Amino acid sequence: MNRFSTFSKILPFWVWGAFLAACSAPYPIPEPIYVPVATVEYAKDANKTYYNAQNLAGDETFEFTLDGSTVGHPETSVSAIDVYLSYNGRGRQLYKTYTQLPTVVSLPAAEVAAKFSKKATELALGDRFTLNFTVKTPDGRAIDTYAANICNLIRVEGVCSVDWFVLNPVIPVATGATGGFSRGAIVAGTPTSYRFALDQRIFRSTVKLNSVDVMVRRTPTGGAIGPAVSVKTVAAGPGAIALTPAEVATALGVKPEDFRVGDVFTVFFRMNPTGGQPFTNYLASSLCGVNFPTNILHPLNTPWTDRTTASPPATSMSGTCSLSFSVTP
Secondary structure, three states: OOHHHHHHHHOOHHHHHHHHHHHHOOOOOOOOOOOOEEEEEEOOOHHHOOEEHHHOOOOOEEEEEEEEEOOOOOOOOOOEEEEEEEEOOEEEEEEEEEOOOOEEEEEEHHHHHHOOOOOHHHOOOOOEEEEEEEEEOOOOOEEEHHHHOHHHOOOOOOOOEEEEEEEOOEEEEEEEEEEOOEHHHHHHOOOOOEEEEEEEEEOOOOOOEEEEEEEEEEEOOOOOOOOOEEEEEEEOOOEEEEEOHHHHHHHHOOOHHHOOOOOEEEEEEEEEEOOOOOEEOOOOHHHOOOEOOOOOOOOOOOOOOOOOOOOOOOOEOOOOOOEEEEOEO
16 A cells, blocks of 8 residues: 555545645636727728828828727726827827817828928828827726737727828739740740739729829849830720730830840839829839728728627728739740
8 A cells, every 4th residue: 555545544534625625716806907998980081091192282181080988888987098199100109188089080191290390292102100099097097008909809899009101092903913924935936925904992082093004114134123114004994904025125125035034024003193193102012011900990891780799891902013023934
């Protein structure tokens, strides 16, 4: 008989009972502390959800409705919300404290740029502004929801930060790219083409595109990037685009036979609005993979029918800043 079994026989029953009770007793669960959060709704005017890079000398304004929410717990309330502003992720500063809620917050481009010692016309395509909030309660608490990461836990109501951007009013969307240029096919007289479908997303209803220039730059193997040239002008709207070696070579002032294996072609787009100056998203890659915040209903999107269990639908601002392909053997 081992020593443990002998010891267990002589251990008083009341000691065993106390030991088991201690092991099985539940630990007390502290009462949760509820805090309020900030809520944001975009202006119903989609033109006020970003700054139009083509109108920075005008009256560009970002606008939203700010409020506080008790998230279903009336024992919490909001006395004020501090709104902080930063520019391209830097220079965080207090913008204003709001005590009358809900309130419409309007941020003119000229005023916001001045906060960072800039003129509105000095803002660059793709610049990003961020607002975050500290929610204050009547009992003196100040909840920095952004730093506390509260909104990763509250998916529906709470908004810890809001981004908005300097955007062009239109962004091209190229999909389904196939094909390319083959050196062997060019020499054999049976050249292949580079093909894709071209469409666009329009963020400003007042902007009408007249046409789109399909631009190309060539980087020869071992050489420097060449000049950008317009290969063709196409109608605005959905369409199929095909670029042949002959038309690209003509636009570049060379012959198709001059193309070598490994040459890289970059394709991008210049939009030609009716009654406005042409513009492009090329070299503004920060624009092409970013979306409007998915935790706020954007006026260009479908209605948010279920606000109890789901976040608002996403509104994409993603597009295609450029495409590229190489000459194959």
